[in-house]
Amino acid sequence: MSQVLEQGRDRFLALAARVPGGGALDALRAEGVAAFTAQGLPGTRLEEWRYTNVAPLAAIEWSDAAEHLSVARSALEAVASPVFACGLEVFVDGVHHAELDGTQRADQVQELADAATAPAALATLADAKRHPFVALNGALTRDGAAVSLDGDDQRAVHLVFAEASADVASHPRVVIETAPGARGTVIVDHVSLGLARHYSNAVIEVRVAENASLDVVVLQRTNDASFHTGHLAARVERNGRLRTHTLSLGGCFVRNDLEVTLAGEGAECVMNGLYLGTGDQLIDNHTWVDHAVPHGRSEELYKGVLGGRSKGVFRGRVMVRPDAQKTDARQSNPNLLLADGAEIDTKPQLEIYADDVKCSHGSTIGRLDPESLFYLRSRGIGVEAARLLLTRGFAAEVLNALPEPALAETLGAVFADRLERSGGVA
Numbered sequence: 081m082s083q084v085l086e087q088g089r090d091r092f093l094a095l096a097a098r099v100p101g102g103g104a105l106d107a108l109r110a111e112g113v114a115a116f117t118a119q120g121l122p123g124t125r126l127e128e129w130r131y132t133n134v135a136p137l138a139a140i141e142w143s144d145a146a147e148h149l150s151v152a153r154s155a156l157e158a159v160a161s162p163v164f165a166c167g168l169e170v171f172v173d174g175v176h177h178a179e180l181d182g183t184q185r186a187d188q189v190q191e192l193a194d195a196a197t198a199p200a201a202l203a204t205l206a207d208a209k210r211h212p213f214v215a216l217n218g219a220l221t222r223d224g225a226a227v228s229l230d231g232d233d234q235r236a237v238h239l240v241f242a243e244a245s246a247d248v249a250s251h252p253r254v255v256i257e258t259a260p261g262a263r264g265t266v267i268v269d270h271v272s273l274g275l276a277r278h279y280s281n282a283v284i285e286v287r288v289a290e291n292a293s294l295d296v297v298v299l300q301r302t303n304d305a306s307f308h309t310g311h312l313a314a315r316v317e318r319n320g321r322l323r324t325h326t327l328s329l330g331g332c333f334v335r336n337d338l339e340v341t342l343a344g345e346g347a348e349c350v351m352n353g354l355y356l357g358t359g360d361q362l363i364d365n366h367t368w369v370d371h372a373v374p375h376g377r378s379e380e381l382y383k384g385v386l387g388g389r390s391k392g393v394f395r396g397r398v399m400v401r402p403d404a405q406k407t408d409a410r411q412s413n414p415n416l417l418l419a420d421g422a423e424i425d426t427k428p429q430l431e432i433y434a435d436d437v438k439c440s441h442g443s444t445i446g447r448l449d450p451e452s453l454f455y456l457r458s459r460g461i462g463v464e465a466a467r468l469l470l471t472r473g474f475a476a477e478v479l480n481a482l483p484e485p486a487l488a489e490t491l492g493a494v495f496a497d498r499l500e501r502s503g504g505v506a
Contacts, residue, residue, distance in 0.1 A: 082123060088138025089120040095144060095249075096219040104198040105221055108253070112218020115208035122212050131393045131425045132335060132364045137307050142249035142279055144222075145173035149244055151273060153180055156242060159271040159301075162486040164238035172242045172273070174222050174250030180240075188230075188237060188264075192253060193223040199255040202226075205285040205313035211337065213309045217251045217283040224253030229264035229294070236265040236484055243271075243278035243302065254284040258292040258320075265295040265483045270302055270310075272330070277305040286314035286322065290344065293321040295483040301494060302330040304359065311337040318344030325482055326382075328355040328363050329494055335364045342369070342376035353382035354478040356495060357390025357422065358502035364393035371404040378408075383478050384415040385471060386422035387504030394426040398441065402433040411441040416448065416474050418467075418504050464500075471504075472496055 096113050121138050122129040151172055157163050168182030169189050176191045192199075208215040225239050241252050256266050270280050280302070288294050300308050308331050316322050328334045340349045355363045369378045384392045392415065400407045415424045428441040448470050456466035475495055482488040498504075 082135065084135045085121040085123060085138050089116070091141060092216060092220065093117065095142070098144070099220060099222060103193060104195040105192055107198065108203050108218045108221060111203060112208055112215050112220070115215035116212060116219050119212040119215060128366065132362065137279065137333060140247065140279070142247055145175055145245055145248050145250070148175060149173065151177060151180060151242070151244060155273055156180055156240065159273065160240045160242070160269055162490055164236045164267065167235045167237040168240065169225055169238070170240045170242065171223060171252060173245050173248050174241070174252055176223050188228050188233070190226045191223060192221070192226055195226060199226040199257065201255050201257050201285050201287045202253070205287065205315055206283050206311055211311060213281055214283055214311050217253060217281050217311070220249070220251040221253045222251070224255070227254070227256045227266055229257070229262045230259035232263040236267055238267045238269065240269045240271060241280060241282065242273050243280060243306065244273040244276070245278070246276035247278070249279040249281065251281045254282070256284065256286045256294070256296065258287065258289045258294055260289045260291055262289065262292045265297070267297040267299065267484070267487070269299045270308060272303040272306060275303050275305065278302070279307040282310045284310070284312040286312065288314065288316040288320040288322045290318045290320060295323045295325065297325040297482060297487065298327070298336070299491070300328045300330060300334060304330065304332055306331045307333045309335045313339045314349070315341045315343050316347040316349055319346040320344060321348050323350040323483070324352065325478070326353040326365070327478070327491060329491065329498060331361065333362050336366070338367045340369050340378070342371050342378065343373065345373050345375045348377035351378070351380040351382070352478050352481050354475055355382070355384050355392060356498060357384070357386040357388070357392055358498060358504050359388045359390060361390040363390070367396045369398045369409065371398070371400045371407045371409060374403065374405045374407070376404060376407050378410070380411040381478065382413050383475060384413070384424055385418065385475060386415065386424060387418035387499070387502060389419070389421035391422070392424040394424065394443070395429070396441070397429045398431065398439070400432045400434050400437055400439065405434050405436040407434060407437040407439065409437070409439045413443040415443070415445045416471065417445060418448070418471070468496060468499060471499060
């Protein structure tokens with residue numbers, strides 16, 4: 081381990097020693113400290129981190145939030161729009177702010193710091209011994225949310241994790257559990273209240289019960305100075321359906337890990353992703369789908385748009401185990417490069433140990449279609465407007481798949497605005 085990574089590990093462990101004890105999170109913190117002490121921060125010699133150097137993150141002396149900040153609701157709504165008021169729960173610098181919650185608090189949500197007992201799924205799906213940032217989250221978690229869905233609730237639960245203080249690291253934990261047959265949507269939204277540099281290291285654990293259907297939207301739309309590492313681990317039971325939507329539209333350093341186990345026959349997952357790189361931004365997406373039993377279905381579409389000198393990384397792994405006959409698995413990673421300095425390292429993978437399956441995977445890297453661009457120019461559309469129109473069209477498939485139309489409209493505007501401000505369409 082390099083000296084920078086060692087120093088970063090030691091500083092994080094010093095922060096962990098100051099986390100207040102007591103409550104349902106004590107066991108999680110103890111396990112996290114032990115696992116993080118054993119692993120430390122990952123280096124590029126590890127295959128999973130070959131293209132992503134965490135030294136810039138490790139070199140910063142991060143701190144915990146010093147106090148309970150006063151935040152105006154209007155400031156929050158300006159960056160987290162649209163706000164789903166009925167199911168809104170707000171955390172600032174990793175701490176719950178009840179005064180910013182929705183006018184009618186979501187009765188499906190409980191704050192982890194206030195829980196008398198830990199949720200059943202906590203620390204059962206995200207493996208701290210295999211993932212160093214999961215271990216770090218466990219060691220430093222102060223608060224988070226447990227979401228329980230037990231009916232056909234059409235209200236989206238909107239969890240906002242806002243960062244406000246300079247050089248503060250927060251480590252939110254979210255646990256989502258559904259009852260058999262339940263339906264619901266949970267939005268996990270990472271935003272910045274200003275321009276201060278910060279770091280968010282989030283872990284989400286999801287258990288989809290038999291015959292249940294769940295949409296989980298993970299948004300990362302923080303400022304250009306921020307760092308983000310996120311890990312979502314899910315288990316889908318018999319005839320359950322999980323749809324994930326992972327959108328990375330901000331930050332300077334972003335790493336998303338997504339693991340889904342299809343554990344019951346007839347289980348399915350749809351994984352949609354969109355990442356926009358500008359400037360010197362790094363965005364890394366690692367996904368893994370485990371077809372553990374027969375008759376499972378997975379469909380994965382991750383689209384990348386990279387401009388400036390940004391770098392994207394995609395590694396998508398699908399495993400079909402020996403007994404998982406009649407599996408249907410599809411994976412696609414199209415990427416659009418808008419500048420000569422942008423790059424993408426992409427590696428879709430299939431590991432198939434069964435013989436009666438339908439599986440496909442692929443990746444493409446290209447530029448805007450010159451014929452389409454010429455067609456729009458010939459209709460009197462300026463070159464920048466034409467490039468923006470084509471780029472938004474490339475992203476539309478993922479945006480239109482979002483479960484909330486208002487969210488798709490807002491994020492489409494965020495996507496376009498970030499492209500224009502960066503000069504990525506010029």
